[in-house]
Amino acid sequence: MKKTHTSADLHLGHTNIIRYCNRPFSSVEEMDETIINNINEKIMPEDRFIILGDFAWGTKVEHYLDLINCKDVWFVMGNHDRGGRKKPSYLESLEFYRKMPFTHVFGYYEEEIIIPGKGKKMITMSHYPMSSWNKSHRESWHLYGHVHGGMTKQLGTEPGKYRMDVGVDCHNFYPVAFDDLETLFSKVKWKDPLEGKKRWKKNNESEEDAEQTLSGERFSSTMGEGEES
Secondary structure, eight states: OOOEEEEBOOOBTOTHHHHHTTOSOSSHHHHHHHHHHHHHHHSOTTSEEEEOSOOBSTTOHHHHHHHOSOOEEEEEOOTTOOTTOSSOOHHHHHHHHTTSSOSEEESSEEEEEEETTTEEEEEEEOSSOOSSOTTGGGTOEEEEOSSTTTTOSGGGEETTEEEEEOBGGGTTTOOEEGGGHHHHHTTSOOOOTTTTTOOOOOTTOOHHHHHHHHHHHHHHHTSOTTOOO
8 A cells, every 4th residue: 555754854965964963974975875774664665755855965866866766756845955056046946856756846735634534634744844834723734844853842743733843853864654643643732723812703604714714804914004915
């Protein structure tokens, strides 16, 4: 059965990341070998692998992709994914990575999965951590990287929030299986971000419509005079 795994902040080929993040490797070659071996240990060739940014340093993207046994690799770009250029625009980087042998390339990605016995769960994936994301008030999940464990507790989770740093620095340089997300998030005591802020529903108005109206009212209140949404 095809499974999905994710990770972020691999920084393959990036020598200085060992020093910046205090990674336990004596050389960039040792780091690259460990991360690639861990990926191939956990992810089968028929599986899917979603990388949430900062994959490989410089222009050796295809080289590192060739070392990964799984060939269904989806990619969400990070700030270090510049294709070897110093200051490319976002669109230039997007064009570069879409020429690489990834299955799909995004700046941001959402997916709804089915949890056996519990129904649908929305997952928002980006390189950067978000304070609010689609359906975050309905217990949806958010996966991210970028901060190398700087915002999290053990295994990338945070108190009260269903968001997780899936970067390799938080998971002993292994990818995270989607099948394990429910177990990891079960250790979090979730807190509704709209608790105490939900208004009374109007007659015949659904709870979802009421919350959407609330979100719209809050958004409008932050806009300056004369601004348009």
